[in-house]
Amino acid sequence: xxxxxxxxxxxxxxxxxxxxxLLSLESGFIRRTRKVDSLDFLYSLSIESIKGIAxxxxxxxxxxxxxxxxxxxxxIWKKVTEPCVDYFKHILELIILSKTKKYLNEVEDVKxxxxxxxxxxxxxxxxxxxxxxxxxxxxxxxxxxCNARIQGIYDLLSGSFVSFSINPYSKNDLASVSDxxxxxxxxxxxxxxxxxxxxxxxxxxxxxHCVYRYKTGMQLLDYKTxxxxxxxxxxxxxxxxxxxVRLNDKEGTPVRLVAIPVDQETADSRRMKAKREMKGxxxxxxxxxLQSWTIFITTIPEDMADSKALLNIYGLRWRIEIIFKSWKxxxxxxxxxxxxxxxLMIILIARIIMFLIITQIIFPLCKSIISRYTxxxxxxxxxxxxxxRNPSSLPSILVELKNYPRGQxxxxxxxxxxxxxEKRTRQNFEQKFGILEP
Numbered sequence: 001x002x003x004x005x006x007x008x009x010x011x012x013x014x015x016x017x018x019x020x021x022l023l024s025l026e027s028g029f030i031r032r033t034r035k036v037d038s039l040d041f042l043y044s045l046s047i048e049s050i051k052g053i054a055x056x057x058x059x060x061x062x063x064x065x066x067x068x069x070x071x072x073x074x075x076i077w078k079k080v081t082e083p084c085v086d087y088f089k090h091i092l093e094l095i096i097l098s099k100t101k102k103y104l105n106e107v108e109d110v111k112x113x114x115x116x117x118x119x120x121x122x123x124x125x126x127x128x129x130x131x132x133x134x135x136x137x138x139x140x141x142x143x144x145x146c147n148a149r150i151q152g153i154y155d156l157l158s159g160s161f162v163s164f165s166i167n168p169y170s171k172n173d174l175a176s177v178s179d180x181x182x183x184x185x186x187x188x189x190x191x192x193x194x195x196x197x198x199x200x201x202x203x204x205x206x207x208x209h210c211v212y213r214y215k216t217g218m219q220l221l222d223y224k225t226x227x228x229x230x231x232x233x234x235x236x237x238x239x240x241x242x243x244x245v246r247l248n249d250k251e252g253t254p255v256r257l258v259a260i261p262v263d264q265e266t267a268d269s270r271r272m273k274a275k276r277e278m279k280g281x282x283x284x285x286x287x288x289x290l291q292s293w294t295i296f297i298t299t300i301p302e303d304m305a306d307s308k309a310l311l312n313i314y315g316l317r318w319r320i321e322i323i324f325k326s327w328k329x330x331x332x333x334x335x336x337x338x339x340x341x342x343x344l345m346i347i348l349i350a351r352i353i354m355f356l357i358i359t360q361i362i363f364p365l366c367k368s369i370i371s372r373y374t375x376x377x378x379x380x381x382x383x384x385x386x387x388x389r390n391p392s393s394l395p396s397i398l399v400e401l402k403n404y405p406r407g408q409x410x411x412x413x414x415x416x417x418x419x420x421x422e423k424r425t426r427q428n429f430e431q432k433f434g435i436l437e438p
Contacts, residue, residue: 003043003066005395009357012398013098015091023090028083036063036071038087041079042350049350050388053337056080080342088349095356096161113304114209115185117156119317120194122149122173123324125348128338135341136170150348151176154320160360166348182208187300189317195297197249203299204253211314214257214295216287219248226252232286235259235293242307258296258307267292319380323359326381330388331355358387362394365401370416382419 007017017039024030024038044062048054056073063071127135127146137146147169153162165179173193180188184207192215203210220229223244234241241259246252262270270291274283296310305313327333331351336344359380367378387394393411400409 001047001391001394003039006043006046007039008398009361009394010095012361013095013357015094015098019094020091024087027087027090029079029081029087036067036069036075040067041076041084042088042091045346046350046354047391049347050331050354050391052332052335054347054350055337056343080340080346082342085342085345085349088346088353092164092349092353092356095353095360096163098360112157114157114187115183116158116187117316118162118180118182118186118188119154119156119320120151120176120180120188120190121154121317121320121324122151122176123327123333124149124169125328125333125336127336127344130338131341131344135168138169148344148348151179152320152323153180154323156316156319159364161356164352166345182206184208187211187313189314191317197247197253200247200255200297200299201249201251201253204255209299211296211298211300211310213314214259214290214297216284216290218297220255220257220297221246221248221252223254229257231257231259231295232289235261235290240293240307242302256296256298256300256302258298258310259293260295260307260311261293262291322381326384327351327355329381330385354388355384357394358384362387362397362401366397366412366415366419369401369404369412370420374416374420376416376420378415378419379421383415386415386419 010016010020020039020042021030021037030038040063041059044059044066045054048058048062051058056076059076060071060073063069063076124147127137127148129144129146131148132139132144132146135146135148137144139145149167149169149171151163151165151167151173153164154160155162162181163179165176167176173191174196177190177194177196177199182188182203186203186206186208188203188208188210190210190212192213195212195215195218200210200212214231220231221227222229223246226246228248229245240261241257243257244254245257246254271283271288274287274291294311296314298310300310300313331354333348333351336347339347363378363380363383366383370376370378387397393414397411397415400412403409404412
């Protein structure tokens with residue numbers, strides 16, 4: 001893909017060259033006109049970052065090939081500064097906020113009983129040891145492992161990310177709960193690592209809804225008597241429950257406790273996984289016994305989602321796990337050489353930018369066309385893999401999408417053959433998504 005094609009992709013998102021050049025000046029990345037401008041740097045680093053290492057030498061060579069000029073890796077090194085990181089952050093923000101529906105009328109609004117369906121999760125990437133002081137990790141007498149934690153908030157309805165942050169490993173999920181901007185009629189799906197009573201209370205006060213997996217040891221109160229509930233005894237007696245309870249906070253916030261029994265194989269698998277992850281620390285007996293149930297705490301009333309529907313809704317959280325898997329499998333997120341902090345930040349942001357171009361421009365448009373005309377559903381994982389391995393197809397797919405079905409559409413035909421879900425009895429994501437419809 002050439003620079004002009006890359007800029008066309010950004011134009012599709014409503015981001016033009018003048019805006020990008022102005023950002024480079026405002027951030028202090030570019031102070032005066034040179035033979036290599038900020039667009040050259042953005043294009044070359046974005047393309048090289050998805051190929052693998054993206055060294056200074058790789059970036060310099062890419063710029064040379066595009067502009068037919070000579071530039072040294074030392075010149076690239078001098079540009080990788082804090083203003084450069086700020087420039088890339090601003091571009092990422094523009095892409096996150098961009099809209100593509102105007103590009104093609106085929107994309108329809110999703111009907112849903114919630115305003116937004118937000119999933120928050122994080123993924124860990126291993127970094128060079130030289131960055132330990134900036135990103136932390138795990139250290140003992142014999143070894144030091146440096147990690148970064150990428151937090152993402154994804155809206156299922158729009159199929160786009162609301163925000164990203166690249167944090168030190170020491171900033172865990174619990175420390176990131178307040179990063180999410182919650183609005184009235186939102187639904188958030190998060191695992192127990194984000195569970196706090198204050199966060200549930202925040203949803204309740206804002207008129208939003210949330211679904212969490214229950215965290216062993218969390219005290220819940222009887223709705224009427226406000227006495228502590230022995231959850232394990234209750235489940236052994238009832239088998240399954242769907243009742244109103246209260247949080248053990250000052251206000252006694254009302255929530256719903258839903259517990260669904262699982263088969264023996266699933267329960268045993270959970271116990272084995274817990275013992276393995278605790279690395280020698282024996283889980284409590286209560287914790288092990290509770291693995292026989294899937295337990296939720298939610299603010300969603302039963303008339304909006306019964307226990308079965310709640311289980312299916314929470315299962316949609318797997319979408320962000322697929323996205324993180326796609327990052328690591330297709331965008332080389334774990335392929336980081338011995339870089340500085342600034343170089344690391346722009347490489348990671350550049351990879352996220354390329355991922356968003358594929359998932360927020362290409363994927364929804366292709367999905368809409370292929371679903372309408374072939375009755376097949378596209379796989380996000382397969383589409384990402386297709387374009388990362390065939391980046392030269394990105395410019396042509398935009399032309400085909402705009403002209404479809406008036407002209408020959410080779411790329412769309414190829415995607416519809418190789419990137420759709422297989423026909424199987426197990427539901428794919430698009431089929432499961434129907435649970436959110438009113």
